[in-house]
Amino acid sequence: MNSLIRRHRPTTAVLAALALTATASACGSGSGGTNTGGGDSGTYTIWDPYPQFAKGSDWAKLLDKCGSDAGVKIKRTAFDTSDLANKSLLAAQQDNSPDVLIVDNPVVSTLAEAGVLTSTDETKLDTSKTDPNLLAAGQSGGKTYGTPIGANTLALYYNKDVLKDAGIDIASVKDWASLTAALDKAEKAGKKGITFSAIGTEEGSFQFLPWFWGAGAELTAVDSAKSEAALTLWSDWLKKGYAPNSVLNNTQTTSWQEFESGQYAFAENGTWQLAGAEKATFEYGVLPIPGQSGGTAAAPTGGEFVTMPVQSDTGRYATSQKLVTCLTSTQNLLATDTTLSYVAPTAEVQDKQVAANAKLGPWVDAVKAAKGRTDDLGTKYPKISEQLWKAVQSALSGAKSPKDALSAAQEAAAK
Structure with a gap:
């Protein structure tokens, strides 16, 4: 067994982190093959x-x-996606890792801490053209592990017909106060305000983070006044009827289905719904999620990293690096990210995407303001995130006040 893997035997924290972070992939998935064997010297x-x-x-x-x-x-x-992280860890334990591993970005730091992945310093992989905020999702301990193949994130879809009927000028929606005012107008016009996913899983944390970060809150202090402001915003929306109680059980898919009904002014969702939006019976627009006092809130990035796992035969790295470079080249990224409904990780390809489809403009803006979900917390993130989604559930259900729910979350996360 490779000595690096032996030195970094995965801990219970690593296993738990993989189990939790693998549950909220932002893109679609299905059933796949399970053959895991390595290849001969001419097969990668x-x-x-x-x-x-x-x-x-x-x-x-x-x-x-x-x-x-x-x-x-x-x-x-x-x-x-949920199988890949665990399969990768098992393969590393058996010194049978693939040469190239494409994995959901929140899992990268966890695999890196387990000693499963090589760093770009070791493999000489060039990431100089990659947007720094997207590259950060694959960084841990001052090192970078792979490079993003693309990114998706969250923004607000809006129904132009509902906004028109309610007399809402989308240009007026610039911060939380103006957004809430727009929701009020939609309700008074006989329509519904906003739908999102606040389900008690990683998916709920994923959707809450733009508001959390948009208030200036930090995951290391989930009980701060800024955190409370974000949770109070959501809680008040439910109390006033601007958001439905169904958000407590909504996944991003069921939330989208509510928006597709044509009754909602806004829906928080991601780039992966663009194909569905094009088929909607109403005209839609996209607005980056506003920060509490204006500007664009940082939303968490979804999408995968192309990484190179540790190999006993380090001579394989040179060819693996060529493969990764090919997959993430400017020439190939445009077609690949179009297929995956991703925003490219480089400004050069982003410009090409917007030139080909102007509707991607707001998404490029949202991705440029986004940041890695784990926020450089590594294996600490899943525990904090779990307590965060529990706090959201507790406050939105009325079981606790936002302040008390977040205080309990901070206490549990610190244990």
Whole structure:
């Protein structure tokens, strides 16, 4: 077994972190293969979380082309996101990791702390063109582990018809006060205000973070006055009927289905709903989530990192690096991120995306303001996030005040 893996035997914290962070992937998934063996010297293995893309798809063809350009054959295995993290950890324990691993970005720091991944310093992978805020999701302990293949994040979709009927000028929505005023107008016009996901899982934390960060709160102090302001905002929306009680059980999918009804003025959701938005029976727009006092709130990034796991045979790194460079090249990112409904991680490709589809403009702005969900907390993040979503559930259900719910969350997270 590789000595690096032996020195960093995964702890209970690492296993728990993988279990929790793997539950809120922002993009779709399905069932995939489970073959996990390595290849011979002329075959390189790639694991990805895209089982929806079968053999013969554009994605599979790109993998094969990158392999051909590097002079090797590709053995690709696709897993459901929730399975991939655990499979990767098990493979590392058995010294049987894939050469290239494409994994949900919150899992990167956890795998890195477990000694599963190489750093870009070791592999000489060039990440100089990548937006720093997106690259940060794959950083831990001052080192970078891989590079993002693309990113998605959250913003506010709005129904132009509802806003028109309610006399709401979207240009007036610049902060929390003006957004709440717009929700009030929608309600008084006989429509509904806003829908989102506050479910008691990582998905609920993911949706709450833009408001949490938009108030200036920090995950290291979830009981701060700023945190309380964000949770009070959501809680007041429910009390006033601006948001439905169903948000307590809504996933991002069921929340979107509510918005598709055409009755809501706003919905918090992500880039992965763009295809559905285009099929809606009403005209829609997209607004970056505003901060409490204005500006664009930092939303958490979704999307995957292309990483290189530790290998006993370090001579394989040179070819693996070529594969990663090919997959994340300017030439290939545009097509790949269009397929995945992602915003590219580099300004050059982002500009090309907006030139091809002007509707991506607000999403590029949102991604530029976004930051990594784990916020450099590594394996501490899942425990804090769990307490955060529990606090949200407690406050929105009326079981506790926002202040008391967050105080209990901070106490539990500190244990």
